[in-house]
Amino acid sequence: MSKNYQAATSRALLSSRVLNREILRLTLPALGTLVAEPLFRILDTAMVGHLGADILAGLGVGSTILTTAVALMIFLAYATTPAVARYVGAGRMGEAIQAGISGIYLAALIGVLIALLLALIPGLLVGFFLDGQSLAGRSAHTYLIISSAGVPAILITFAASGLVRGLQDTLTPLLISGAGFACNAVLNAIFIYGLGWGIAGSATGTVIAEWGMAAALVWHINKKARATGASWRPSLRGIKASGIGGSWLLLRTLTLRVCTVLAVVAATQHSTQAAAGFQIINSVFMLLAFIFDSLAIACQALIGKTLGASDKVLTQKIVRRVALWGVYSGIIAGVLVALGANFLGAIFTADQAVLVILPQAFITLAILQPLCAIVFIYDGVLIGAGDNKYLGLAGIFNLCCYSPAFALLVYNLQLDAGYYLSFNILAIMGVYMVSRLATLGLRVRSEKWLKFGIVR
Incomplete structure (x- = not known):
């Protein structure tokens, strides 16, 4: 990206009309992506709700524990977006991708640690809310153990979405989120009702959809990396910088x-x-x-x-x-x-x-x-x-x-x-x-x- 091109872009954006369009271009897809994650939980609730009040209560507790752990990690997206965008503004696209890749590695590492924690002590976590021996408690336990496998994917998606947004593209995360939601709906219907897996089917379908979204974003980023010469080799310095800022x-x-x-x-x-x-x-x-x-x-x-x-x-x-x-x-x-x-x-x-x-x-x-x-x-x-x-x-x-x-x-x-x-x-x-x-x-x-x- 040449300095002349950057200057021309800046002059164009100084027009209020052009700037308004740019804000709208980034805002509307971002809004759709933000809505997608709650829709995953609403879809789970709607489908599991037909299995009975106890199982629905178990879903509520399991989902609350999972959502709380994941929500604190939103910094993975928020820290990655500006870091990538700075390099884009400076015309250093390869380094922009590289900075985002460091964020993805950090997300994967944190995701694995949280997943292990949730999988190792689900009974203790559920016990704060429900009797572990009740149907609701057993349902929450099952949901939490299976869903923990999707935590690394969720956090990778956070960081990867932050990277893509830093490249001034909020549409791609929206399209991938939409595809993930549709996939989740189909898989949950098959696993919950078709195979009779109940709440385990709900968790399994969501985990598969989450990994599919993460894979799609990484594939999209890999195309950008190959085009700019950015490397997927882990950089301890980059990961450390992402961690400190985050x-x-x-x-x-x-x-x-x-x-x-x-x-x-x-x-x-x-x-x-x-x-x-x-x-x-x-x-x-x-x-x-x-x-x-x-x-x-x-x-x-x-x-x-x-x-x-x-x-x-x-x-x-x-x-x-x-x-x-x-x-x-x-x-x-x-x-x-x-x-x-x-x-x-x-x-x-x-x-x-x-x-x-x-x-x-x-x-x-x-x-x-x-x-x-x-x-x-x-x-x-x-x-x-x-x-x-x-x-x-x-x-x-x-x-x-x-x-x-x-x-x-x-x-x-x-x-x-x-x-x-x-x-x-x-x-x-x-x-x-x-x-x-x-x-x-x-x-x-x-x-x-x-x-x-x-x-x-």
């Missing part, structure tokens, strides 16, 4: 997870109605978060590329433009939630005690969506810049800011369930998000994250 993002993700768990704990401490209401509200928020996160992923890819090209003007224009998109999407999301405040709950439950407390909670959620959206965008900016250490340390600070709000909730359990649920949402999506906006916003405005060229 460890700070792991800390960031862990603090996010802790805050979410504390919010769930606060809800369960109050009442069944508050716990059920929070689950519904959080499910709606996670759906909206896919939209914000897809914009953040586009931001990661674009920012990494322009920093690699040492283009300060375009980098700052992208930040302003994507932030504007984030605000608009947050406002639209908030309006839609507010309009459906009196009706959305009925999609999830028929329990009147829960339904009566939801409208007020949905209004609280709606008001906070623009704030949540801009936090996602600024997070994407700093991830794209590789400002991982700051994100990890800021995560600890944000958790400390949220802790007093959590304590106030726990010590005010006498509140009406409706008010308590609303205050819980205000704490996790208000107090916590304001703290994140402060730390992320100040960093973005300071320009200390603007490190151009290849950062080692």
Whole structure:
């Protein structure tokens, strides 16, 4: 990639219309890919649900343990995308592929370790939730042991997707995710019902689909590697660099997870109605978060590329433009939630005690969506810049800011369930998000994250 070509590309992107198209080109496929993973779990739930409540409960516990372990490793994608994009921006395509390959090796290593852990102590993990001798407990045990074989594939897919996104391509991961979902549906139908394997069939079908997706992405990357002369030979230096950068993002993700768990704990401490209401509200928020996160992923890819090209003007224009998109999407999301405040709950439950407390909670959620959206965008900016250490340390600070709000909730359990649920949402999506906006916003405005060229 010549410097003249890079300069021409930068000048073209300075046009707001062209930049909007580029953001949309990256965002829409990223959104589809983000939705694919939850669809895997929904498909499992729908098919296993016909086998009985006990087996479905086992699936729920097994899937929760697996998802929790895997969700913490999303840094494998987030760390790889900007690292690859920087090399792309600098016109060093072979080194871009090489950086991503190091991320894939790290993902495989971590995946094997987690898989061994899950396979060796499934009884202990399941025992935190269910009686291991019950049908539900045995089902969770079976699901977890078989599903552990797919963990390396999931993490390889994370890293490989991050590599491809760094190459400014979010469409290929979407197409492979779509094919994987279709394959999973067919295999589960065959194994669960055709062969009568029950929950073991569900886990087996999903594992095969996960490995198929990982293989497809690696095959796609191998074509790029051969074209650029990149080598698949493991680089200890590259793997170490991926691990160090990713460890700070792991800390960031862990603090996010802790805050979410504390919010769930606060809800369960109050009442069944508050716990059920929070689950519904959080499910709606996670759906909206896919939209914000897809914009953040586009931001990661674009920012990494322009920093690699040492283009300060375009980098700052992208930040302003994507932030504007984030605000608009947050406002639209908030309006839609507010309009459906009196009706959305009925999609999830028929329990009147829960339904009566939801409208007020949905209004609280709606008001906070623009704030949540801009936090996602600024997070994407700093991830794209590789400002991982700051994100990890800021995560600890944000958790400390949220802790007093959590304590106030726990010590005010006498509140009406409706008010308590609303205050819980205000704490996790208000107090916590304001703290994140402060730390992320100040960093973005300071320009200390603007490190151009290849950062080692």
